[in-house]
Amino acid sequence: MGFVFRRGTRDKPKYYARYVDIDGGEKTRRIKAARTNEQAERFLHEIETRLIEGRLGLEPKAPATQVVPLMDQWIETLTNRNAPDDRSRFKRHVRPAFEGKSLATALELGTIMTWIDDQRRARQPGPDGKVDGLSEASIRHNLNLVSRFFSWAISHGHATVNPVRIIPTGKRPQESQRRDAPWLRDDSIVPTLMNTLPEPINLMFYLGNRSGLRTGEIAGLRMADLEYLKDGLVRARYSYGTFLKEDKHCTGKIKWPPAAPDAEQFLRPWTERRKAQGAGPEDLVFPAPPSKQNPRRLPWRGYRKEQVEAIWEEAAKKCGVEMTWYQATRHTFVTRLLEAGITLDEVSEAVGHSSPVVTKRYYDHHVRKGYSAAMAAALRQPETKKAHKT
Numbered sequence: 001m002g003f004v005f006r007r008g009t010r011d012k013p014k015y016y017a018r019y020v021d022i023d024g025g026e027k028t029r030r031i032k033a034a035r036t037n038e039q040a041e042r043f044l045h046e047i048e049t050r051l052i053e054g055r056l057g058l059e060p061k062a063p064a065t066q067v068v069p070l071m072d073q074w075i076e077t078l079t080n081r082n083a084p085d086d087r088s089r090f091k092r093h094v095r096p097a098f099e100g101k102s103l104a105t106a107l108e109l110g111t112i113m114t115w116i117d118d119q120r121r122a123r124q125p126g127p128d129g130k131v132d133g134l135s136e137a138s139i140r141h142n143l144n145l146v147s148r149f150f151s152w153a154i155s156h157g158h159a160t161v162n163p164v165r166i167i168p169t170g171k172r173p174q175e176s177q178r179r180d181a182p183w184l185r186d187d188s189i190v191p192t193l194m195n196t197l198p199e200p201i202n203l204m205f206y207l208g209n210r211s212g213l214r215t216g217e218i219a220g221l222r223m224a225d226l227e228y229l230k231d232g233l234v235r236a237r238y239s240y241g242t243f244l245k246e247d248k249h250c251t252g253k254i255k256w257p258p259a260a261p262d263a264e265q266f267l268r269p270w271t272e273r274r275k276a277q278g279a280g281p282e283d284l285v286f287p288a289p290p291s292k293q294n295p296r297r298l299p300w301r302g303y304r305k306e307q308v309e310a311i312w313e314e315a316a317k318k319c320g321v322e323m324t325w326y327q328a329t330r331h332t333f334v335t336r337l338l339e340a341g342i343t344l345d346e347v348s349e350a351v352g353h354s355s356p357v358v359t360k361r362y363y364d365h366h367v368r369k370g371y372s373a374a375m376a377a378a379l380r381q382p383e384t385k386k387a388h389k390t
Contacts, residue, residue: 002048004031004040015040019047021057029057064102065158068095074152080248081239086145093119093134093142107150109163113171116143120173139173182323183332184209189321193328196315200286201308203270207234208329210260212351215309215325216240219288219302224281226271229264233257236352241300246352255352338363 002019015034021027034040047057075090097115098106105111119139134142147164154162184190190209194202204218211234220238228235233256239245247253260266274285288303312325321328330351337347348359 002044004037004044006037006040017044017047019044019051019057022051022054023056027057064104067098067101067103067106070103070153070158071095071098071149074149077152079250081243081245081250082248089141090145093138094145103153103158107159107161107163109166112143112146112163112167116167116171116173136173143173181327181331183335184321184323184328189319192319193315193321196318198311200270201303201311201315203267204286204303204308205312205325205329206266207263208325209332210263211257212330212333213257214239214245214330215305217244219284219286219304219308221285222282223271223274223279223285226264226267226285228256229259229267232259232261234259234263240302240304244352246354257352258350334359334363 002017004015004017006013006015008014013035015031015037016028017031017040018026018028031040031043034043051057071090071094075087078086080086097118101111116139119134119142122134143164147162150159150162150164153159194205196202197205204215207213207218207221208215213234213236216239217236220236220240221234222237225235225237236244236255236257237252243250244253244255246255271285274283284302286303287301288307309325312328316323316328334347334351337350338344344356344359347363348356351359353359
């Protein structure tokens with residue numbers, strides 16, 4: 001029915017198959033994958049089998065699946081807390097890089113590595129010495145987005161492998177070395193700061209410094225959340241008016257940061273005043289007054305990060321404190337505990353990190369700077385050995 005013939009040179013042979021197709025026409029096709037006559041014969045046998053079954057010898061190839069339409073479909077399914085930020089980052093850094101590529105091409109490790117290299121190359125200083133490209137942390141975030149897409153593609157039957165997971169460890173974007181950030185080592189400055197800050201920002205500072213709450217978590221506290229102060233706990237359910245940062249799937253996660261022993265007594269005058277104003281269990285503990293940054297027409301009635309930090313900067317300058325609100329609150333809380341020798345897992349639980357690994361990633365330089373007396377004693381040279389040497 002058909003036969004194979006060879007053209008080209010001895011070193012670079014080219015094999016062809018000639019056969020009569022089902023429509024009666026004689027066809028000649030080059031067999032690009034064949035390197036030997038035996039491989040070409042097997043290819044011709046496959047063609048003849050198809051003809052016996054009543055099909056075309058070679059069916060036209062289906063158009064390659066484009067990866068960007070699948071990415072667009074996936075990005076719209078995101079419901080995590082940072083979905084708007086993920087969509088913005090995807091449109092700026094991920095989608096343009098994969099435009100026009102097939103899914104098969106996107107699945108190749110070389111495609112992913114080239115994309116990473118392109119992002120790193122953009123960070124090279126320009127003629128003016130400035131670096132306008134992405135940081136390693138941003139590249140890691142972009143790579144995480146692509147990895148999440150391929151995980152979705154696998155679960156929906158579009159792919160069978162996630163190429164991001166096979167990137168060699170040394171080739172992945174590396175995190176920058178953590179440096180010691182300032183924190184309030186001297187607790188005697190805390191009362192001075194609280195007297196300088198206006199109410200209720202001073203109370204919010206107290207909760208951040210003593211309980212390690214983020215700004216959004218403090219602003220999102222409801223009256224019912226402070227009922228656990230007598231048990232030495234604060235209930236955190238909201239970040240501003242939405243879900244907690246750790247609640248990536250928006251399921252209503254709750255965490256229980258510790259409260260200082262005097263927290264209930266210290267906050268009682270303010271909570272009693274709020275109750276007298278008619279505040280119910282689900283009303284904000286710290287409602288913000290109307291301002292240009294937060295007019296009452298907006299759904300959120302509490303303080304915003306920009307407002308709190310602006311007030312803090314003014315008070316800190318008066319007190320001679322050179323650090324940010326975050327450094328003086330949550331960062332000080334974590335560092336103080338680790339420096340006091342509190343175990344890593346206990347500190348991680350207190351701040352609501354997903355695991356001690358996350359806490360260690362950011363505070364590794366505080367986790368272990370010394371060892372116990374028992375270890376020192378075990379390593380001490382025995383007196384008998386000393387006597388033997390003498």
